[in-house]
Amino acid sequence: MSTDSTSLNLKKTVEQAEDFLPLLGTDFVELYVGNAKQAAYYYQQAWGFQPVAYAGLETGRKDSVSYVLQQDKIRLVLTSPLQPGGEINEHVNKHGDGVKVVALWVDDARKSYDETTNRGAESYVEPYVMEDEHGKVVISGIHTYGETVHLFVERSAYNGPFLPGYKKYEPRFQVEPTGLKFIDHMVGNVGWNEMNKWCEFYAKVMGFAQLVSFDDKDISTEYTALMSKVMSNGNGRIKFPINEPAEGKKKSQIEEYIDFYNGAGVQHIAVATDNIIDTVTKLRDRGVEFLYVPEVYYDTVLDRVGEIDEDLEPLKELGVLIDRDDEGYLLQIFTKPVLDRPTMFFEIIQRKGAQSFGKGNFKALFEAIEREQESRGTLQ
Template sequence: MQTETQIPKIFEDVQDFLPINGTDYIELYVGNAKQAAHYYQSAWGFQPLAYKGLETGSRDRVSYALRQGKITLVLTSPLQAGGPINEHINKHGDGVKVIALWVDDATYSWQATTQRGAESALEPQKLTDEHGEVIISGIKTYGETLHYFIERKNYHGAFLPGFKSWAPNYRPAEVGLQYVDHIVGNVGWGEMNKWVDFYAKVMGFTQLVSFDDKDISTEYTALMSKVMTNGNGRIKFPINEPAVGRKKSQIEEYIEFYNGAGVQHIAVATNNIIHTVSELKKRGVDFLYVPPTYYDTVLDRVGEIDEDLEELKQLGVLIDRDDEGYLLQLFTKPVLDRPTMFFEIIQRKGAQSFGKGNFKALFEAIEREQALRGTL
């Protein structure tokens, strides 16, 4: 099958029977979509895009769609007692329900994946309004997370049929976020390889990199991770599982409070991490603490960089290098009441890796937060 956009393939061993153009949107089920939307506008600079609720004929749910760069978030809350959205929130707290993938043929995408063993979540259906039509289908993945396939080549509305444009006067400035770099899933003991195989066999992805408990460990905790990617590299899904350590790892803590597997963090890219993180901090976003001593030797490890090290130190930005360049990254504290989902801010200066050299500093920072919560 040919993809209309002809995005070049950069990983040759990917089967690529499932062309994906990028992340279409990420939908979170939340307890109060109106207030969550205000948070992502005020703190993160997302811009109002579209709305669905009672005023548009939706009787069971309300959704706010927000966008910054190529990142679209959808925040959905139930309008009635009972039902699957309430059940999801009661079990997991606020969290990611749908990772929607932009494809040229949603029917083919559903057929190709279900024929290879995926469990259907949504058979292909056509959504229409005065702006055209969208074909949508879906499959189940780890935990209760879903992948939707979105075909929108014949649609010219703000977001999706069923939504209307949402254009309030309140529009805080953007902070420089550009696109989704990767989305990380946490799964239970011994489940990582199962889901690695799922993405390889069912979706045609390949393994980009693997980290074991020797790579990702501290004195107290450890985990293992494998990163799966599609052919054009626009979709990257690291999959984490716990590993044996002296104390409870962040993955175990996540699974305990989320009550199962789910999306741990969303990595969003910027081309100016100093500006982006400075703006986020001004607006009240909390980041993990990186001790100043990290910066005493970091340039010995990563070599010359373009940025002012003192500015990075003041913000707590981590630095790592691979064979292709370097990257800058910083992680928020959980953005929800439960210690579950958080965000990563990343700027790539050629590097295609995930900050292996920062794992120890990062995990020690997370352990400090776990100790404060009494969950280490």
């Protein structure tokens, strides 16, 4: 992954955003998990991520172990405890496997920390320097919703495999990538009446602006509903939709998530591809399970979205959803939860000009999720 921010096109695309940090992109996403070695094998074998770095007993770390996996610009860190007690054990016990850190790539981690804490962010870690033979990295961090944190990572003076303290890891087993390119957006679920609070947090503390909002009329079925607002930084590289429950006849997916996660947290990670048919076919063939969309959805979808480049039949066979906005169309599909608890899942998205989030698919998507909830006995 390039660390030369001067070569990036950081043009401001969201004019309302103050963008005072600014953010260059997502540096990595760290999940606290019960068994990092086995989780790493799953993301390697099923998703096409390749291990690139490791930290643990062999590198002098005594309390935890971490595997770093990468595919194109997406970097996942899987961390497990090596001893009883402590923050990681508490996190896994309370939440199950889940996202702890959303790390953001910046030019100046000290400035990012000062800008955000001066605007009211709660400090997670004050700026500090990590250094080894490959150079140095500056890191700082703040708290956000639930127990999720943002780290600011300044790595322009570093050319190692990941961070100081990690060694290069090149296992013999090499997998073919599945065509995943970068993180398109990451969705946070928060509790009742907390959405506006956290949207205001991203606006005030991090200089984000609201791209779009959806109320319970937009995102509802006969049984459940939710509210959502999408926050974005100035260059559009970081987009955080924030969801909260809304009143419905039965328990919504957001309530189910909060019940099993025991609080607010990252609901799903949307990853981009340039060829959703090829990517989803590979993922499905490797065992990744997706939500079922009834065939009747495809009877009228082209009447709604108009002409598309792709043949409809393979999209129908895979269950890929289609939506259009003023700038183009998008193709998207959602996995079932990738963990034992019905909490985190992934979205695969291919944008053909569209900058929206699939509003036209919300009803079909929510009905698919409700069918899964019903099978789990949680649609009450």
